[in-house]
Amino acid sequence: DARVTQTPRHKVTEMGQEVTMRCQPILGHNTVFWYRQTMMQGLELLAYFRNRAPLDDSGMPKDRFSAEMPDATLATLKIQPSEPRDSAVYFCASGHNLNTIYFGEGSWLTVV
Amino acid sequence: DQQVKQNSPSLSVQEGRISILNCDYTNSMFDYFLWYKKYPAEGPTFLISISSIKDKNEDGRFTVFLNKSAKHLSLHIVPSQPGDSAVYFCAAPDVKTSYDKVIFGPGTSLSVIP
Numbered sequence: 001d002a003r004v005t006q007t008p009r010h011k012v013t014e015m016g017q018e019v020t021m022r023c024q025p026i027l028g029h030n031t032v033f034w035y036r037q038t039m040m041q042g043l044e045l046l047a048y049f050r051n052r053a054p055l056d057d058s059g060m061p062k063d064r065f066s067a068e069m070p071d072a073t074l075a076t077l078k079i080q081p082s083e084p085r086d087s088a089v090y091f092c093a094s095g096h097n098l099n100t101i102y103f104g105e106g107s108w109l110t111v112v
Numbered sequence: 113d114q115q116v117k118q119n120s121p122s123l124s125v126q127e128g129r130i131s132i133l134n135c136d137y138t139n140s141m142f143d144y145f146l147w148y149k150k151y152p153a154e155g156p157t158f159l160i161s162i163s164s165i166k167d168k169n170e171d172g173r174f175t176v177f178l179n180k181s182a183k184h185l186s187l188h189i190v191p192s193q194p195g196d197s198a199v200y201f202c203a204a205p206d207v208k209t210s211y212d213k214v215i216f217g218p219g220t221s222l223s224v225i226p
Binding site for chain 2: 033042091093106
């Protein structure tokens with residue numbers, strides 16, 4: 001049963017610390033997305049990759065967020081330094097076309 | 113500027129009745145729309161889609177209607193079941209990015225009361 005795997009599922013960290021979230025997309029999917037869910041904004045697209053190349057990261061705060069895809073089986077989203085306003089659920093999703101965008105279960109981040 | 117809007121944050125419906133979730137969009141270039149369903153502590157899952165060449169698409173208890181002139185679509189669930197209680201996101205591909213970038217609305221939380 002193919003699925004998008006995200007780690008960690010839950011993270012509580014102190015303000016100023018570095019946070020790294022990892023995602024293993026479904027094998028064979030060529031597009032990987034990072035979304036953030038907040039109460040006010042719903043699902044915000046932070047960044048996405050096609051064939052490992054970053055296509056758009058305009059949704060990310062550039063000074064503290066970075067997204068990479070070091071290989072086809074791993075995508076990372078890093079926050080350094082983290083701030084309380086970064087507290088949210090971060091979703092990774094992968095797919096080939098619009099009907100087959102599969103989401104992971106999310107990484108719940110709390111910055112205190 | 114939100115291009116996909118869901119103006120009702122929440123909706124409660126009696127089991128067996130119809131649930132109607134609404135979505136409005138501002139970009140007249142959008143020509144494909146999706147609905148995703150999300151349970152607590154899980155990621156969103158694809159539910160149903162509609163292309164702008166149609167005004168209706170049906171899949172079992174779920175029907176999506178599209179009114180292009182009003183830039184409005186709605187998801188109908190008939191009959192509603194307690195298991196349908198979830199957050200529903202309306203979404204549309206960003207036409208500027210060759211359809212890979214999907215823009216989501218803020219979601220509507222549906223509660224189906226037994």
